[in-house]
Amino acid sequence: MEEDKQWVLEMTAKLHSYDPVQEPMAWKNRSIYMVPSNLIEPSKRHAYSPQMVSFGPYHHGRPHLIPMEDHKQRTLLHVLHRTSIPLQAIIDSVKQVEPQLRNQYDDQASLPDSAxxxxxMMVVDGFFMLEILRTAEKVPSDYTANDPIFSWHGMLYVLPYVKRDMLMLENQIPLLVLDRLVAAETRKPKSEDGYVHKLVADFFSLNIEATKAPGSGLGLHVLDVYRKGRIEGPVRLHRSVDGKKQSVVVRSVTELYEAGVRFTKSKTNSLKDIExxxxxxxxxxxxxxxxxxSSLLNxxxxxxxxxxxxxxVSAYVSFMDEIIDTDKDVALLQKKGIILNALGSDKAVAKLFNELSRDVTIDPNSKLGEVYRALGAYSLQKTNVWRANLIHTYFRSPWAFLSLLAAIVLLGLTIAQTVYSALSYYVSLNQNNSSPPPPSLSAPPPSRF
Structure with a gap:
């Protein structure tokens, strides 16, 4: 009975504070959601859950994400030291928009109770995301060369995970947070117009104009900006650190072979010996x-x-995964003596490289990166494809070559016969036109004498 009375009191209090006019606005502001279980296949749950870092409340505190919390705190210390901004001033800047930030989260029960x-959470996660986004331009100089996150090593091994986590619906923070943090950094009432959008666009290589919604300045969150950039405008080519364009996607061994690429065994078995x-x-x-x-994984x-x-080793595994898709690719490399297969089947080898290379990348400025670009460019040249098709079709066996040779000879004889017949016709016609006219059969005119 007491429970009934308590419930009546709670509902009465909510009824007094209920405003039907404000309800539609509350739903309109929602933009960060938990994916319903009915939309998730059990084997695909990982596609919606961050693996490296949490942004926002939904996955905050998960055991496998806790190690990154120390790096977030360290990033905040770098920013405070670099800019000399009082932390309280930053908190006050974000606090001005706290109700708007809270209303963007659909699952209100996941939000911390205390302001x-x-x-x-918004300040720590926001500055970490800002620093990550800024790496598209340049890594801040106050990080050391062996920094586990903000270094060349971190950009190759950590950034792909963070980049993937930043595009998960459940792992978003409002872009308004970044806007307020930049405003606090620059000590201006608001951040430079379009600066946050530009950071996101540059980081994901998007067209900056395509990321802006008509009639609005600031997007909802990173995923919202990324979506606009992918559906409204062309995606720019990624560029390496030195400004060179990175290569197109390299085809498989079978496709490269058909495009004219030949395969041979290197002089050594060093994994760097790729040319x-x-x-x-x-x-x-x-x-x-x-x-x-086991050895490769370790x-x-x-x-x-x-x-x-x-x-x-990582670059080699990633490269082999790019060129090996099926057992046919393995079979061709085995035929060339490049792969010595003791696993039992070519499919097992293909599966090995395909599964090992998850989240492994190639340094675009390395020697292998140059090989990657050159290989991709070569396979797209039409002359190479045409020459390869000719060789593969007519020069695979002596009989195919003899058939081609016979066809060429027959074609040559046919052309020669045609030319000879045409020349004979024109010679005969010219001879008829140049001969003297035949004598007249009419009677000569009468003589005067």
Missing amino acids: GAFLK FRHGVLSLPWIMLDDTSE LLAFERLHVGAGIE
């Missing part, structure tokens, strides 16, 4: 057996975690 905890010259791709030979997966883990270890 202090909520504002702390592409004059249409020939040289690859190191490698023995693959039941222990290969090598990848070491390169991933130890700053300064290098990325040679």
Whole structure:
């Protein structure tokens, strides 16, 4: 009975504060959602959950994401030291829009109850996201060369994970947070018009004009800006650090072979010994057996975690995954002596490289990055494709070559006969036109004498 009375009192209080006019506005402001379970296949849950870093309240505090919290705090210290801005001034700037920020989250039960905890989350997560976005232009100079996040190593191994996590619906913070933080940094009433959009567009290589919604300045969150950029305008080509365009996607071994690329075994079995010259791709030979997966995984883990270890194994695995799609690709490389297969089947080798290379990348400024670009450009040249088709069709066997040769000879004889007949006709016609006219058959005129 007491529970009934308590419930009546709670509902009565809510009824007094209920405003039907404000309700539509509350739903309109919602933009960050938890994906309903009925939309998620059990095996696809990872596609909606961050793997490296949490932004906002929905996944905050998950055990596997806690290690990144220290880096977030460290990033905030860098920003405060670099800009000399009082932390309280930053909090006050964000606090001015706290109701708008809270209303963007659909699952209100996930939000911290206290204003202090909520504002702390927005400031810490917001500055970390800003620093990540700024790496598209230049890594701030106050980070050391061996920094696990803001260094070349971090950009290769950490940034792909963070970039993926930034595009998850459940892992968003309002773009208004970034706008207020930039305003606090610059000590201006509001940030430079379009600056936050430009950061997002540059980071994801989007057309800046396409990311702006008609009649509105600021987007909802990163995913919203990314969506506009992908559906409204062309995506720019990514550029490497030195400004060179990165390569197009490299085709598989079978497709490269059909495009005229030849494969040969490198002089050594060093995983760095990969070259592409004059249409020939040289690859190191490698023995693959039941222990290969474990050894490669541990090598990848070491390169991933130890700053300064290098990325040679990671780059090799990523490159092999790019050119190996099916068992046919493995079979061709095995025929060339590049792969020594002790796993039992070509499909097993293809699966090995395809699964090992998840979230592994190639340094675009490395030697292998140059090979990658050159290989992609070569395979797109129509002359190479045409020459390869000719060779593969007519020069695979002596009989095919003899058939082609016979066809060429027959065609040549046919052309010669046609030319000879045409010449004979014109010679005969010219002879008839140049001969003297025949004598007249009419009677001569009468003589005067």
